[in-house]
Each structure stands twice: as C-alpha cells, then as structure tokens.
Amino acid sequence: MVKKIFAQTYLWLLLLLLYSPIVIIIVYSFTESKVLGNWTGFSLGLYKSLFVNTENHSLIKALINTVTIALFASTVSTVLGSLAAIGLYDMKSRWRKIISMINSIPILNGDIIIGISLFLLFVSLGITQGYITVVLAHITFCTPYVVLCVLPRLKQMNQNTYEAALDLGATPLQALWKVIIPEIRPGMISGFILSLTLSIDDFAVTVFTIGNQGLETLSTYIYADARKGGLTPELRPLTTIIFLMVLVLLVIINFRIKSVKKKD
Amino acid sequence: MNRKFLLYASSRKSWALPYLIFAVIFVVVPLLLIIVYAFTNDGGHLTLENFEKFFKHQEAINTFIFSIGIAILTTLFCILLGYPAAWILSNSKLNRSKTLVILFILPMWVNILVRTLATVALFNFVSIPLGEGALIFGMVYNFIPFMIYPIYNTLQKMDRSYIDAAADLGANPMNVFLKVVLPLSMPGVMSGIMMVFMPTITTFAIAELLTLNNIKLFGTTIQENINNSMWNYGAALSLIMLLLIAATTLFNTKDNNGSNAGGGLW
Amino acid sequence: MQEEKPIIELKNVTKLFGNKIALDNVSLKVKKGEFITVLGPSGCGKTTLLRLIAGFHAASNGEIWMSGKEITQTPPYMRPVNTVFQNYALFPHLNVYDNIAFGLKLKKMTGKEIEKKLKSALRMVGMTDYEYRDVDSLSGGQQQRVAIARAIVNEPQVLLLDEPLAALDLKMRKDMQLELKDMHKTLGITFVYVTHDQEEALTLSDTIVVMSEGKIQQIGSPTDIYNEPQNSFVADFIGESNILNGMMVHDGLVHFCNADFECVDKGFGKNTQVDVVIRPEDLYIFPVSDVAQLVGVVQSTIFKGVHYEMTVLCDGYEILVQDYHQFGVNTEVGLLVKPFDIQIMKKERICNTFKGKLLDTSHVEFLGCTFECFPVSGIEEGAEVKVEVDFSDIILQDNEEDGMLTGEVNFILYKGDHYHLTIRSDWDEDVFVDTNDIWDDGDRVGISIPPPVVRVIKMTD
8 A cells, every 4th residue: 555655656746747847837827927937926918918919920820830731741641651551561571671661760860860861852952941841841750650550550450351342343442442541540540640749849850941931830939039038928828728728639539539439 | 544554553552652752752862862961072072071070079079979978868767767657557547547648648749849948947946057967857857758658558568467477486576577577568668768869869959948058969069060051061960870870779679669659659 | 055155264374472383374264153162271372363363463474364355454343253251351340231232332323222132132141130230249150141242242243252161160161051052053153162171162062173282283073073083182182092002004903002903994004103092981891701802900990970980901001991880900801992993093203303413423413402323424524414313212300400401391191001291392392202200291301312312314305
C-alpha cells in the first residue's frame, strides 16, 4: 500500500512538473502584464486584444497560415502515405526494404537536416521559397508517419480481400475505395492527426523553407518574437485556447472510442 | 487502355510509385545535395576545405562535443525519470493508465517554443540560474514524453506471467526486474533513446531560448552558418551531424520497432 | 462436341517468382461443365495455377485461353470467373447481404434483381436467414457458405475454389463435399478445385490433375489415377501402395520380390527395369498353399475400422496388405495378386546422370563440386562429359559438413526393402539416393560420392 501511494505520488509529481509551464501560461493569460511572471491583476484584456487589436493581425495571420499549411500537408500526406503503404505491403521484400529505408530517413534525420537539405534543394533549383515550399517540406516529414500508421492495419487485413474484390468485378480503384480504405481507415485517421500535430508544432523545417517574403507561421512568429526579447503577450491567451481545444477534442475522441467499443 | 497496363495497375505495387517519386525528389536528392555542397566551395569546385575549417575551428568542435554531452545527459535523465513512470503506468488499471498516458502526451500539443519560453518563465519564477543545469532540465521537460510512451508500450504488451514465472522460480523483486522486466522492455528503451537523443542532438533555437543565448548547441552553429549564406560550410557541418545520426541508428538497428513507436504516439 | 472447345486452356504456361519456378511449362484443357481438381502436396504450384486462371498473377510465359479468347493479360475483374478463397476473404466491414451483393452492385443491377439473385444464392448455400448478420459473428462453416454464395451469385462461367474446406473440421468437411457436388450439378458450371486432400479429390472430381514440383504428373479420371498411376509420385501420393523395383522379363511377365508374375502390360521391351505398383487391397492373403506367389511372415497388423492392414515380410521385401481377415503377427502366409492388378511403370531413371566437365584424368566437376574419379582415358581434359552414379552408391551424412555438398530431403519413397530418396541439392539439381537408413522429409544432409562409383562417359553428340 505504501508502495502504491509512493508510486502514485511520483506520477502526479512528474505530471505537475510537466504541466507547470503550461499552467503558468494559462494563469498569466488572464493578466495584462508584458512579461510572464509579473501579475498585474485579473483581466481578459489579452483575449480581447488578440481578436480585436489590429496590431495582432500578424499573429492571427500566422495562426491561419499554420492551420492551413497543416491541413494541406496532412491531407496530401495521408493520401500519398496510405497509397504507398498499400503498395509497399504488396511488394517483394527487396523493394520493400529499399522503400522502407527511404521512408525512415525523414523520421530519423532530425528536423534540422530535413530543413537544410530541402533549403539546398529549393536554392539549387532556383525556387522562391514561400507557402508552397513549406507545404512540400511538411509533406516530406509527415508522410513517413502516415505510412507507419497505415501499415499495421494492412498487416491485420486478410490478404485476399482485395483480390476477392477484383475477382467480383471491381476495378483496382473500386477495390481500393470499397474494400481497402474502409479497413485501413483508423490507421489513416491517426496518420492524419499525427501529421496535423507534427506540422503545427514544427519550427526547424519551416524556418529553413519559409523564405523571406514575410510569410509567418506561429512557430516562426514566436521565434522572431522571442529573439526580440520576450513573448507577445497575446500568445498566452492563444496558447490557452489551442490547448483547451486539443483537450476537448481528445476527450471527445476518447469518449467516442469507448462508446464504439461498448457497442461491439 | 492497354491490357498489360491494367494488369500492372491491379497489382498494388504500383500504388507506391507516387510516393517513391516524391521521396526521391524531396528526401534522397536533398540529402545528396548536402553531400555535394559539403565537398564543394562557393565556386562549385571539389574541395575538402569545409572539413578542414571545422577541424581547425576550435569553437565549433567544442560546441559539437558539448552538444553530444548534453544529449547523452538528457537521454540518461529521461530514462531515469521516465522508466519508473512507464512502469507505474503499465501497472495501473487499463482505462486509468490510458488516460494518464494521454495526460503525459498532451503537453506536446502546445507549441514547443511556447512551452520552452514558459519553462524559462518558470525558472525565473523559482530563480534557477539559466545555465547548463537549466538547459538539461528544460530538454528533459520537452522530451520525457517521448521516453515514457515507448517504454510504457512495451511494458503494456509484456506478458505478466513472465514475472510470476520468475518469482515462482525464486527470483526476488530486484532480480525479477533486472533479469526479466528490463531485458524484455529493452526494445522500448531503445526506441525511447532514439526518440530523445535524436531531437536533442539536432535541436536548435530551444537551447538559445532556454539559456537566453548563453549556451549554443551544434544545431545553432549550423543554422547560423546557413543564415549567413555559408551554405557549403553549413552543409559540411550537417553532414557531420548526419554521420552522428547514422552511427546512433546503426547502434540501434537491433530494434526494429523503434520507428513504429513514433507512429503509435497518437 | 465438348472436346472441341475447352472452356479453359493453358498453353505451356510457366510462372516464375524471382528465379524460383512455381509452374513449369504446364498445359491443361478444362472441359465445359466438368469438376476438375488440381491435387498435390503444398508448394507444388496448384494454388499458383488457380491464381493464374483468376488473374491475380501474370504468367511469365505461355498463354491462357478462356472460351476461345486469350486472357493471359486480362485483369481479374474482366474475367468471367469467380473465386472462393481458402481463408474466405469476406469483407469484414460489410454484412452478409452486402458481401454477397458486392459483385452485383458493381454491375449496377437494380435492387430488385439483386434481391432475387441473393435470395436464391442464400438458399443454395442454406443460409437463408443470415442476410443482416455481421460476417465476424459467423462460424467458419457459415463464412465458407457466404464466400461460396458471394462467388456463385455472379453466375461465373467458371468457379475457382482454393482449398475451400481446408479450415473446416472433418465432419463439416464431409458434409460440405456433398453439398459442393450437388451445387455443381445444379449450377452446371465448371468447377476448378484445388486441394491437397486426395480423398476429397477422388470423391468430388470428374477429372483429377496431379501436380508436383510445378509440373503436371498425371491427368485422368479418379479411377484412372487410382488404378493406373503413371509414375511413382502419383502412385505414392494417391492412396496407399506397394512400389517395388522390378524387371520386365518380356511382354506379360514381370520379375520382382525374387519371383515371376504374369501381368497384362506390354511394350516395355525385354529385361527392362521397371517400377511395379500393387495396391494393398489387391493382394490376397491366405494360409500358405500351392497357389501362393509369395510366401512371407506377418510383421505387424493394425485394425483400420473396416479392414486390417498387415505388413508381410517376403524374402526381404516388406509388403503392405489390406484384408477383412486378420492374420496374427509371426503367422506364415501366402500372397497372390491377379495379373491385371499389377501396374507396371517405366522407370523415370535408373541411375543419377549429371552433366559435368573433366578437369584432368582423375578429377571431374559436377553438381558445382570437384569429385575424384578413376583415371579416365580417351577423353580430352576440359571436355563436357556425362557422369553417372548409381542410387545406392551415394552416401548421406547426418552432419552437413561431412558431405562434399549439402541438400535437403525432398521426397521419400519406400520400395519394400529400401527407401528411394530425392535430395534437392543446394546446387539446385536433384540427387537420387537408395538407402536403408530412415530420413525425414526436410532433413538437411551432407552428400558424399566416393571416387570408385563415379562413371565418366564421353558425350556422344
């Protein structure tokens, strides 16, 4: 019993430590001070100025860029990665090994290498960096994770169902749509969501591929901000809102999984 | 349409083709470009001068070694703090442990830079000096979920009857842990190491923010060179980092699940 | 009339996977409406054959024709065949109704038509009330029925069945066999059935195709295959049999087990080495008397339900006999076999023959190794030669390292007084060995060939 209490205390202490920075941000989103750690009384001013103040339009713009880039990149990654996983699964071992290896490069490489290598690619090709290059870069590091999410679903699948569909008169495209996708859908969804989070959170790859046309994502905005000496205060309410949205989303998803399981 | 083509299209192999082409353009070619740039100078002539520059550049070498040290220490602390947490989590009832695991992963949805700045604020709050200690502390903060999750995953899947069997054969709890649980959870530890060591060794910006520019890591050195249009030298430094990554990966090859753990993060 | 136009025809079809041969120059005609079974041990290429007909694999060589049209390169969804898979391959996200209606919906049939066809298909497989069940909630047998319904509802010209009953238990399998036979009669379409179960093949088929190692060994009706196997593989694989070395003295007289027997076979030539096949139920066993062709002692006797199975040792040869009467162990008995129950097969080979190269007067290279041989004269060094080694002269070693080359036991044939083994050497050529030692299928062995037994023969052409 003592052991158990000790174990639980350890867990909660660790969680407390992990969450304390976030808690600080949330708490200080309700005060108007310029710097974190300086409480100047409760206020919703930051929330108001986040949405109203014209000064913060660049922050909102950065937020919109971040979200749309993430949506584009994740969608393309999910399509590309799912198709690749299906193809990969049907391949002879030698090709499968080669492609799996290529697939694991971006996962292992670390953001900075992906960023620099893509930077060199775009520079060498004389491509002006901007929105499209960022999306392409994000697809590059998101797709491998989609492949990894979809492959286990394919392994669980009965190998003959695709052939059965063809046998019953479905074209490859119909078989993909009517048989394979319904079976790998959960893997695709987790791949998509993982891609979203990776893309939204990315800084290192973005900073090398975003160019100097004035385009900003949340990460680059914050970085530039921090180098200028401290966070824009409005980031605190923004972070709070994003965090709470993710939390709500997670609770809903978790709840749904549970209710689906109960139905079974 | 050509019938032979249709037969080829109905074999699913062809479906990997778009990604293969994409990956060659955006993964393989760029990597080769790093090598090309590393071995050439501004004028595009073949040269080793970028590497000579690195080996003569004491500050860069110091930063390189210092970064490896920081990464090793961070990884070590992550194992020491994360393993017990993963063990406790895997021992809780399933529903409860799942919720707790989500709680551990949740902070990762907050932008890493925001989190880092908040950590700095926290350090200021409790007046911790912003030096090496704070740097490692902050890194552990950022990356410990990547250690807990894969270890938890392997422990969760481990057949509990091994523990009973070991105890039945006369092993005391210490021996059970050292001779059964730890070896069986090694794949998880290995992927945890990969997932913590790799980002810490390649990280930049975070260290600057954590120490208010007091400490520079190797990643920052690379970034500065690229930003200052020293592409060839930056590429050479990237290649050195790539070799380090490759070495770490080879060290880990025994464990094939390593990359899978990332996929299971969600 | 049916003879003229086969519904399926394979012309010299070869299928390679990498550099492994799965099907080796196979030609086959399937008559319209027949129940044809492809029978063989696992890995013999029977499933590959089926998948080529279905269109899941493309032939490496050769042509496949269906109803007078070449379909070698036609994708599976354009072929008028449907498949019942061994593991059913039902779509787990669809219920029974949607599974069966899958093909019909793709053909854009109206709901009414689908309903009608579906009802009759379900009736045919005896699953009338299961339309809206989840496929995961069905038993193996029920899933199999849905899989069959899903295929036949499309009214294919040919139904392909890939070991459809393999996963069912014995009782269920027997019932389903009868149902399949009935279904074949009712539907009147061609069934191509793949199985490794010889009893299933004999029960169901109009025609059996026996396969081994990617090659067709024999095509014939069940009775043909059983009574007149064309080679020792077929004789051994189908039913139980005594396969013995014999010598055809002249037409109508064969010598084996140190005795002469009258037989009905002709045309083998005089004093030719042959294989003799006698089914155990074709041997008469009785107390020793003048009519006995062979005299021996019972070694073992086992009750098999309907009959007794006894091994009788006659002059060094073990012979398997089945009879309703039991003779106890150590009883002296006489054996008799009628001339038309003796099946004579030409020997596929009488010794190992390899292509080799003479290195010098006392060394020859074959099977990828260099072997010593008795000094040869009259042949140039470096010349291509034929090398012969008798089956009984090759020595097998337990310890792989002890042999000059290694291999794996691939096929074992009991010849009454010795085993005839086929060893697939790691040089990828087969080596045939006669031995008294007991080996198991798949054993790894070392192969040694001592110098005096290697015969080097000049190439004639």
